[in-house]
Amino acid sequence: MTRSIEVRGLSRTFHTTVRRPGLAGTLRSLVNPERVAKHAVSDITFDVAPGELLALLGPNGAGKSTTIKMLTGILTPTSGEARVAGVVPYQERERNARNIGAVFGQRTQLWWDLPVRESFSILRDIYEVPKAEHATRLGEFDDILELSSFWDTRVRHLSLGQRVRCDLAAALLHDPPVVFLDEPTIGMDVVVKEQVREFLRHQVEERGRTVLLTTHDMTEVERLAERVVLINHGRLVLDGSLDEIRRKFGSTWQVRATLADAHTEVTALPGIAVLRQEGPQVVFGPESPDGPDSPTVHQALKAVIERYEVTGVAIDEADLEDVMRAAYVHAEAV
Amino acid sequence: MAVLHAWRAARVTPLGELHAPPRMTAVLLRLTVQVVLVASLWHGLYAHTGTTAGLAEGQAVSYAVLAVLASRLRELDQYAGRDTVLQHMHFGTIVYWYLRPVPPQRYHALRALGEQLYGFAWALGGYLVCLAAGVVDPPKSLAVAGVFFVSLLLGQWVLYYVMLTLDQLCFWTVRNNAAMLILIFAQNLLSGVYAPLWFFPDWFITLSGFLPFQATLSVPLSLYIGRIPLSDAGGQLAIQACWVAVLHLFTRFLWRRAARRVISQGG
Numbered sequence A: 001m002t003r004s005i006e007v008r009g010l011s012r013t014f015h016t017t018v019r020r021p022g023l024a025g026t027l028r029s030l031v032n033p034e035r036v037a038k039h040a041v042s043d044i045t046f047d048v049a050p051g052e053l054l055a056l057l058g059p060n061g062a063g064k065s066t067t068i069k070m071l072t073g074i075l076t077p078t079s080g081e082a083r084v085a086g087v088v089p090y091q092e093r094e095r096n097a098r099n100i101g102a103v104f105g106q107r108t109q110l111w112w113d114l115p116v117r118e119s120f121s122i123l124r125d126i127y128e129v130p131k132a133e134h135a136t137r138l139g140e141f142d143d144i145l146e147l148s149s150f151w152d153t154r155v156r157h158l159s160l161g162q163r164v165r166c167d168l169a170a171a172l173l174h175d176p177p178v179v180f181l182d183e184p185t186i187g188m189d190v191v192v193k194e195q196v197r198e199f200l201r202h203q204v205e206e207r208g209r210t211v212l213l214t215t216h217d218m219t220e221v222e223r224l225a226e227r228v229v230l231i232n233h234g235r236l237v238l239d240g241s242l243d244e245i246r247r248k249f250g251s252t253w254q255v256r257a258t259l260a261d262a263h264t265e266v267t268a269l270p271g272i273a274v275l276r277q278e279g280p281q282v283v284f285g286p287e288s289p290d291g292p293d294s295p296t297v298h299q300a301l302k303a304v305i306e307r308y309e310v311t312g313v314a315i316d317e318a319d320l321e322d323v324m325r326a327a328y329v330h331a332e333a334v
Numbered sequence B: 001m002a003v004l005h006a007w008r009a010a011r012v013t014p015l016g017e018l019h020a021p022p023r024m025t026a027v028l029l030r031l032t033v034q035v036v037l038v039a040s041l042w043h044g045l046y047a048h049t050g051t052t053a054g055l056a057e058g059q060a061v062s063y064a065v066l067a068v069l070a071s072r073l074r075e076l077d078q079y080a081g082r083d084t085v086l087q088h089m090h091f092g093t094i095v096y097w098y099l100r101p102v103p104p105q106r107y108h109a110l111r112a113l114g115e116q117l118y119g120f121a122w123a124l125g126g127y128l129v130c131l132a133a134g135v136v137d138p139p140k141s142l143a144v145a146g147v148f149f150v151s152l153l154l155g156q157w158v159l160y161y162v163m164l165t166l167d168q169l170c171f172w173t174v175r176n177n178a179a180m181l182i183l184i185f186a187q188n189l190l191s192g193v194y195a196p197l198w199f200f201p202d203w204f205i206t207l208s209g210f211l212p213f214q215a216t217l218s219v220p221l222s223l224y225i226g227r228i229p230l231s232d233a234g235g236q237l238a239i240q241a242c243w244v245a246v247l248h249l250f251t252r253f254l255w256r257r258a259a260r261r262v263i264s265q266g267g
Helices: A022-031 A064-071 A093-099 A116-127 A131-145 A160-172 A190-205 A218-224 A242-249 A297-307 A320-333 B006-018 B021-045 B057-071 B085-091 B093-098 B104-133 B142-173 B177-190 B202-208 B218-225 B230-259
Strands: A005-018 A034-048 A053-057 A079-084 A100-104 A178-182 A210-214 A227-232 A235-241 A254-259 A272-278 A281-286 A310-316
Touching (some): A005 A064, A034 A079, A053 A064, A053 A218, A064 A178, A100 A160, A160 A190, A227 A242, A281 A297, B006 B021, B021 B057, B021 B104, B218 B230
Parallel strands (some): A034 A235, A178 A210
Antiparallel strands (some): A254 A281, A272 A281
């Protein structure tokens, strides 16, 4: 299978000087600095296929941004190697630049004093995009992101949501096959977030772009990502589909059933335990949440309804945020 | 090879300024006030004197006024435009300079070229007004005008590299405010913006000869007013060209080192 992004044993170590506390400590640090190595990313390996949207997840300081910076060619890895659209990004920065687009959170690449459209024109010139192609693409982006209502405004006067939409467009104006988005919707309202998600879906499904996205917004992951790579303390701890992750960390469902007859004798079902019973109210849960054959909430619901006569039923299922929290805690413990 | 159209990045400063009329008005006012005050000051200083430090009144006034105009060449409000290397380092947006098919050094040079051409338009406009008003003397001959122009060009080139060195300092220190204050003072003093170098003691002139600052402004202006005769122009232009070459190599070296130190806020 052809790969858009190939990462093999990628590591990055930063060397920093430890500042000792107090005046004497500061002076000692000046005369005899103590250098320490911090392993921001350690031996990470994964691939991303063309037209795939991969969510790179992890708690703050996990090494997500450092990984993206190596894949965009900004940082050179200490060891390992990476290829993006067949190019080693940190060895051929200029060639790589034509293949990628990037948005880094709220950091804008637009020119603060110029109207957005002027910024787009300058990027068009820098990337040498033909004028007709530029106009067509801008029109396409405008259809989803509704840029034309403010693209004659100077960047300094845009709201955060407007600016991020413009930055997304700016990153894709040269039609890059691979896009890196480092927390692109941070701080944005729900309406704009949804607009951005629709734009990204369109870019992946209709334009076949490969997207590597980092975010802390699990709704975003749920709605966009097919696959998730979880890193923590610079190490890859999980690489799989959302379903796999749910199975592994998210089987903490509960089915609350109200029985027609309060005197019915309730017994466990295959893989399903009775957690508690108070009169007609019975709470079922997975027998072994981490077990590979643990039933899903829907299978459990079906089994309960088939076995017992129920007058009411409710489901409590861990959402993706709970699942990821469990995954992070698990990663910490490993 | 992204140079065919990338030169248009030079438009950023003029476009930014044109979109901010209050800033242009401020520049006009500042320039007018400075020229009037400087011309009055030097006329006053020469009220009871014929020739001082080898300069007659007309030469001194022309030198001082031209120095004011020339100092506008690269004193634009980049800070308001959030487009200094210092700010890009601070906000973490410097990463975008390394994500484009135009290398950061070329982009920086293109931006500076745009700034200087825009500043040159202001300086030229001010010069023509001052010339028409009789505030500055015209050059003695076409040859003097030509040599002055070449020398001014080389001087601005030297100045670009001096300012670039300060920008590059940000890759190591993140902030360069203190260095910038020192440099601006040194540049203005040692290039003759505050007062022509001919008024300073000999040891000071000798000392400044080992630094690049007098090559930026003092040399072209001295050629213009005739304090450096045309016969010495060749040597002076050669010194300026040497500074261009030395600083070019030095800043190229720094760009290479800086590329390994691109950092930004956050992981």
